[in-house]
Amino acid sequence: MPAPSPTDDLRFFQETVSHLSGSLELADSMVSVFNHLADHFPLEGISLHQYSQGLNALKLLFLVREGRFDYVESLVDLTPREGALMLHFEQAGDVILERKISRGGGAAKHAQALGHLLPVKPRAYLVGILTSGNETVGHLCFIGKEEDCFTEEHERKIRLLLTPFALAMSNMLRFQRVLAFQERLNEEKRGLERALEQLRDNRIVGGLGGLGGVMDEVRRLEGREVPVLILGETGTGKELIADEVQRISPRRDAPFVKVNCGAIPEGLMDGELFGYEKGAFTGATRSRPGFFEQAHGGTLFLDEVGELPPQVQVRLLRVLQNGVVERLGGKESISVDVRIIAATHRNLEAMMKQGAFREDLYYRLFVFPVTVPPLRERKQDLEALAYHFIEKIRRRLNLPQSPSLAPRAVDALMQYAWPGNVRELENLVERAMTLWPGGPLLLDRLLPREPELYQNARENLSDLERLVEEKVAACFEKQMPGTQSREARSIPSVRPLQTLDEATRQCIEAALSHCRGKVHGPAGAAAVLGINPSTLRNKMVKLQIRADTWRS
Ligand SMILES: Nc1ncnc2c1ncn2[C@@H]1O[C@H](COP(=O)(O)OP(=O)(O)OP(=O)(O)O)[C@@H](O)[C@H]1O
Missing domain, CATH: 1.10.8.60 (Helicase, Ruva Protein; domain 3)
Known part of the structure; x- marks a missing residue:
């Protein structure tokens, strides 16, 4: 084969550079470069690696093959001797041609790093050390299709490409880092927005209305650390009440860990609650503290506590009694100081009678019960x-x-x-x-x-009528104290008696004046009177009361 002329080299160089800089997307330009270089080299793939002296490990960054790009950050640990070899290559800053991979050779570790992506088989490697200024950008590996497939001519050609590759890789890696950083910032921003949204939306509606009794109970917990059990049908707002209990607790600035006991698969429950040590079970690749340890010094909210399986109930009780946890696969006892708030929509008492919920655990949790009424009430x-x-x-x-x-x-x-x-x-x-x-x-x-x-419409209507009557009675009580008591009702009033319509009118007008003529909505007269706005409107039509009289 005739030796390539300087013009051929120049064309090859220019074409490679144009593929390299063809796109800002690393994947696109690398696939395009690969396709171009595959016409000049017997290539299976091209990969980029970096040696980390701090970790003494070889990091794989990407592998590109025909039509496929994998951005995979994985590490291969090195022995001190292998680390020294990598440093030696980097300092030499040139191209290493290995006609076949040999144990202890320069490219053996690069091949090992790719083991999960490329079938391991005897093949040749060309490794070019990319540098930019005094910095090593990475190790560019041309992976051959088989043993002995690369020649000195290939070695010479890859040498021509080291500088443009070094520049392109350094820029692209920097760009990737900026993108990753931007993504992290966006993620953080989304998290903060969600937290802000939650703070804004955590207002409890009905604290002065249908949840008045519940809120009175909750207020008694201010500054206290007793265990709280929140009961109520599903979707009644138990979690919101738990947030409120936490907000007024002395532990409000300490961790507040929420666990949905119904959402954790039974087999994972122990590990999640009490933590595990590395190797405790298949897949435990590192140690992890459980929710109890995470909540140490603070509060653990056990939502859907009625869903805990019996064996977990036993271990939970032990932790609550002794104040220590033992991680799965661990030998140490770890002290934990945790306040428990629990919630359930289940009837724990009935479960206890059926033997599905432990009595001793029930009494540990049932110290300060708060029952959230259903919406229909x-x-x-x-x-x-x-x-x-x-x-x-x-x-x-x-x-x-x-x-x-x-x-x-x-x-x-x-x-x-x-x-x-x-x-x-x-x-x-x-x-x-x-x-x-x-x-x-x-x-x-x-x-x-x-x-x-649906509740019977007639029944409902009479409910509303009853409500109006109650309001009217309250109105009388205010204007003529004592007239509403059982005894007082039998004593003739000194004040002239009103008809029900007159009393209703007074009541409605008082509410309208208070609400400046607003009929419905959160601060409207209907809400103040606790009746349906259309019922109020019907009454207003009947009594010829106009809301605009009270609008200023
Ligand atoms: N009184 C309320 N004021 C404002 N929002 C409420 C109120 N009650 C419940 N919510 C909202 O209704 C939704 C359901 O409430 P939450 O998750 O607290 O119910 P829960 O009783 O804990 O349900 P589950 O039993 O299914 O766990 C939430 O979005 C909550 O913010």
């Missing part, structure tokens, strides 16, 4: 909750304005039994806002149709 909060979710979802969906609720939708919400509680309402509002982002939200159309999920 606090319908006065429904409209305010719906508006709270509208606002929360509007922010998440980035909508310019909050859509309104269709008035007839509120009636339907009041009659529905809400088996999924507040979470069901939140999901319903989200679906409605996806369907009608500009409003009005026809929530009634999205409610299930099964009649057994």
Whole structure:
């Protein structure tokens, strides 16, 4: 074969450089370079490695093969002798031609690093040390198809390419690092936004309404560290209450670790709760502290505690009694100081009777119980909750304005039994806002149709009537103290008696004046009176009360 002329070399050099710089995407330009070089070398692949003196390890960065690019960061540990050999190559800064891989040879470790990507077989290697200024950029490996496939001519040709490869690789690696850094920053930003969003949205709606009793209980926990057990149907807001207990606890600045016991597979539960040592089981490639250790000094929230399998209940009880954990595969006892807040939608007492929940554990957890009532028992909060979710979802969906609720939708919400509680309402509002982002939200159309999920309309109506009457009675009590007590009712009043309509009018007008003429919505008269806005409107029409009289 005639020796290549300087013109051939120049063309080869220019073509390679143009493939190398063809794209900012490392993968694209490397695939393109590979295809071009495969016409000049008997190539199986090209890889880039870096030697880390600190770790005394050889790091694989990427491998490119025909039509395929793998960006894989993996490490191969080196012996001190192998490390010294790598340093020696780097200092020589040239090309090593190995006609076949030999144990202890220069490219043996490069081949080992690629073992999981390329079938190990006898083949030749050309390793070029890439340098830029005084820095070593990496080891560029041309991987041959077989033994002895590279010649001195190949060695000469790869030498021509060392400088452009060094420049391109150094720039691309820097670019990759910037991208990775940017990605990390974006991820951090998303995390912070989520945390901020949660802080904004963690407001408890109904704290002065249907959750008034619960919040009174919770306030008694301020500054205390007793174990708390939060009970209530699914989706009633138990986790939100747990957050509130934590917020007012002396441990509020310490770790607050939340564990959903129902979401961890039974086989992993011990390891997750109590931690494990490296090698404790297949796949335990390193030691890991469990949730108890992570919560040391702070609080552990055991959500869905009723889902714990019996054996885990035994170990949990032991940790609570002794204040120490032992990691799986570990020999040491590790002291832990953890406050427990637990929650469940299950009837633990019934489970205890059936033998499914340990009695001793139950009494350890049942120190300060808080029961969150189902939504159907606090319908006065429904409209305010719906508006709270509208606002929360509007922010998440980035909508310019909050859509309104269709008035007839509120009636339907009041009659529905809400088996999924507040979470069901939140999901319903989200679906409605996806369907009608500009409003009005026809929530009634999205409610299930099964009649057994609705309270009898008549019963409901009389409930509302009863509520109005209660409000009226409260009004009387305020204006004429004592007239509402059982005894007082039998004593003739000194004040002239009002008809029910007159008393209702007074009550409605007082509420409207308080709310400056606002009828519905979170700060509206209907919410203050605890009745459905359309019921209030009907009464206003009947009594000829106009809301705008109170608007300033
Ligand atoms: N009173 C409330 N005010 C505002 N948002 C609430 C209220 N109650 C519940 N939510 C919201 O409803 C959703 C469900 O509440 P949460 O997860 O606390 O219920 P849970 O009882 O813990 O449910 P589960 O039993 O399924 O674990 C959450 O998005 C929560 O923020």
